[in-house]
Amino acid sequence: MLRSRYQDIIAQTIVRIMVPFVQIYALYVLAHGHYSPGGGFQGGVILAASLVLIFLVYGYENALERLKLATAGRLCSLGVLIYAGIGFLCLLLGGNFLDYSRLAPIFQVSLPRARSLGILGIETGVALAVMAAMYSIIMDIVNSDTGNGESHAAGHEIENGETSSDGK
């Protein structure tokens, strides 16, 4: 049932207007995590919520056109890779694991600034991983059990239609 397209012009129009703002707000929450509540986890969840909104109102296939499940899996891996990669980069540059101050020579900034940029980098990785994971989990759950049930339900509706027309 959830896989079928939800036909409502009001909901579709509102979602089409809302989704860009939701995504911009997600990026704001991600990038502004240094100064206000927020960060990678929250920004990633809001990004995933915008995709789930598209799925709920425009349907399963339409959401897959925006972000394929294979791509989501790759993005999720990429997010964890960014996080661990920054950690190992610090290791290679002679510091401890995730010691962002070692990134200072790369960015040509002071040590505290490098740590601030390192936080932003790993928050981006977290946001990618969380966004792709939430989207992937929800799409998997929806797709797990509706395959045969949907066709049965559709057949049942047609049967009902035929019987009612016979009754007349």
Next chain:
Amino acid sequence: MKTFILALIIIAGSMLIYGTQDMPNWGDPQSPASVHVSPYYIKRSIIDTETPNIVSSVLADYRGYDTMGETTVIFTAAIVCFLLLRRRDEDEGDR
């Protein structure tokens, strides 16, 4: 059996409540948690990381290794849902 379980729960619960008697008061500035690392983070966060939000600097910098574990947990959850739930019969292609 039910009475035994109930007795077990009551005993464990009363032990937990007894244990709270030794805990510091809520918001006590002299509690061990408030005098050990918290002052360091509050004093050093803006100097070390140029990040006004102490929560962010603790989460992603001072305790970055822990956050990497959390990210890995979410990644693992997505992988497990993929392995257990995704149907592969009809969509062999790249979707």
